[in-house]
Amino acid sequence: MRLAELSERSGVSTATIKYYLREGLLAPGRQVNTTTAEYDEDHLRRLRLVRALIQVGRVPVATAREVLAHVDDESLGRTIRLGAALWALPQVPEPDGSDEEVRAAHHEVDQVMERLGWSNARSLSSISPAHRSLVAAVATLRRLGYAWDAELMLPYARLMHRAAVHDLDFVETRSSEAEKVETAVAAAILFEPALRALHRLAQEEESARRYGFE
Amino acid sequence: MRLAELSERSGVSTATIKYYLREGLLAPGRQVNTTTAEYDEDHLRRLRLVRALIQVGRVPVATAREVLAHVDDESLGRTIRLGAALWALPQVPEPDGSDEEVRAAHHEVDQVMERLGWSNARSLSSISPAHRSLVAAVATLRRLGYAWDAELMLPYARLMHRAAVHDLDFVETRSSEAEKVETAVAAAILFEPALRALHRLAQEEESARRYGFE
DNA sequence: CCTTCTCGGATACCGGCACTATCCAAACAT
DNA sequence: ATGTTTGGATAGTGCCGGTATCCGAGAAGG
Numbered sequence: 001m002r003l004a005e006l007s008e009r010s011g012v013s014t015a016t017i018k019y020y021l022r023e024g025l026l027a028p029g030r031q032v033n034t035t036t037a038e039y040d041e042d043h044l045r046r047l048r049l050v051r052a053l054i055q056v057g058r059v060p061v062a063t064a065r066e067v068l069a070h071v072d073d074e075s076l077g078r079t080i081r082l083g084a085a086l087w088a089l090p091q092v093p094e095p096d097g098s099d100e101e102v103r104a105a106h107h108e109v110d111q112v113m114e115r116l117g118w119s120n121a122r123s124l125s126s127i128s129p130a131h132r133s134l135v136a137a138v139a140t141l142r143r144l145g146y147a148w149d150a151e152l153m154l155p156y157a158r159l160m161h162r163a164a165v166h167d168l169d170f171v172e173t174r175s176s177e178a179e180k181v182e183t184a185v186a187a188a189i190l191f192e193p194a195l196r197a198l199h200r201l202a203q204e205e206e207s208a209r210r211y212g213f214e
Numbered sequence: 215m216r217l218a219e220l221s222e223r224s225g226v227s228t229a230t231i232k233y234y235l236r237e238g239l240l241a242p243g244r245q246v247n248t249t250t251a252e253y254d255e256d257h258l259r260r261l262r263l264v265r266a267l268i269q270v271g272r273v274p275v276a277t278a279r280e281v282l283a284h285v286d287d288e289s290l291g292r293t294i295r296l297g298a299a300l301w302a303l304p305q306v307p308e309p310d311g312s313d314e315e316v317r318a319a320h321h322e323v324d325q326v327m328e329r330l331g332w333s334n335a336r337s338l339s340s341i342s343p344a345h346r347s348l349v350a351a352v353a354t355l356r357r358l359g360y361a362w363d364a365e366l367m368l369p370y371a372r373l374m375h376r377a378a379v380h381d382l383d384f385v386e387t388r389s390s391e392a393e394k395v396e397t398a399v400a401a402a403i404l405f406e407p408a409l410r411a412l413h414r415l416a417q418e419e420e421s422a423r424r425y426g427f428e
Numbered sequence: 429c430c431t432t433c434t435c436g437g438a439t440a441c442c443g444g445c446a447c448t449a450t451c452c453a454a455a456c457a458t
Numbered sequence: 459a460t461g462t463t464t465g466g467a468t469a470g471t472g473c474c475g476g477t478a479t480c481c482g483a484g485a486a487g488g
Contacts, residue, residue: 036483045358128415184421198370216463251464
């Protein structure tokens with residue numbers, strides 16, 4: 001298919017597709033001649049993933065480029081490749097290690113890891129962006145006066161672990177390796193809005209159950 | 215305290231504080247004379263909450279203003295007040311009701327509500343922003359080729375409900391009504407990054423458990 | 429063959445948004 | 459008295475995702 005058709009089938013304007021091509025989020029089509037390029041179903045799939053990353057996941061274009069580069073890097077093993085893709089994601093700045101709250105948060109987070117026996121996560125604790133994000137989030141909560149400690153975090157950690165088991169079971173259902181990596185990214189990025197929405201719905205439900213509409 | 219001190223203790227520049235005052239995110243201080251205004255601890259708390267909303271929650275300034283207006287509206291009952299605050303949050307556009315995927319997603323979501331007996335959520339299904347977000351997220355997933363149906367969603371919904379129970383238990387520990395509402399907003403906005411980070415950490419852990427570092 | 433349309437590529441531009449820099453006159457501080 | 463600090467008003471900045479415009483090279487139709 002040509003650019004116009006790609007645009008129509010994806011619902012993304014040609015101008016924006018050109019922009020993504022320019023930014024390296026989308027591989028160029030097969031050049032037929034100087035003025036025509038041919039795109040295929042893979043391009044369409046990738047374009048939809050790009051849109052999902054940017055619109056749903058609110059991932060900056062530059063970050064999306066990195067994530068996708070890792071998704072495409074077949075020289076890496078699965079965990080690494082997946083990890084590399086996910087590690088390119090977070091948009092969280094390095095927390096200030098000298099800050100008091102940050103150190104306290106770090107301590108509580110590590111305690112959670114320990115009590116759950118998350119040895120892998122622990123061994124990566126200094127480099128994993130997810131770990132960094134968690135420390136930053138907990139530090140913010142504490143700074144606002146909410147004493148989020150390991151005790152409070154544990155039940156949430158257990159719940160999210162069970163969610164992760166579901167995620168990976170779902171990823172397993174994919175056949176090809178490439179699809180698995182892509183699915184894992186989708187699971188990380190796109191399940192999150194769904195989880196967040198479910199969380200809020202559940203809050204509404206539970207709140208109405210407890211207090212009615214007083 | 216005066217503006218400069220408020221700035222110092224919050225870590226927010228005076229220019230930015232002035233901006234928030236202008237935008238109505240922060241109540242003006244007590245005017246001492248034409249060139250001096252006095253701020254107190256409440257201002258500091260509110261300022262920190264504003265920063266958390268904007269920086270951590272990535273809530274647009276205009277949206278934050280609405281949320282905070284509801285938090286401050288003492289004329290509302292708790293559930294309503296809380297709901298009003300949370301409902302002002304979402305940044306999701308109305309999904310296109312005529313879209314095929316959207317309708318399918320809507321159906322699956324309603325099925326989840328029904329099977330969980332979330333009668334409140336169901337009765338609000340047409341107006342709750344969380345419901346709308348969920349439909350939009352599921353529609354996106356389906357458009358990307360992931361067949362997220364009620365069957366797959368149910369376990370996640372159960373997990374998030376348990377998280378919501380923890381949330382509300384935590385909110386209950388607050389003493390004043392105003393604090394409870396503020397805490398509920400914090401729970402909705404600030405727990406989410408923490409949950410997301412826990413989710414990703416759990417994914418890393420589970421992934422490493424299953425595949426090692428192959 | 430010639431006209432007219434559409435193609436892809438390059439470049440400049442736009443609009444929103446979260447700030448930020450500058451200016452000002454009033455009022456402290458010393 | 460005089461330099462500094464205050465809060466308020468206003469205009470400007472930088473980023474970033476996206477768009478509008480222009481171009482010359484083919485494709486399509488008669």
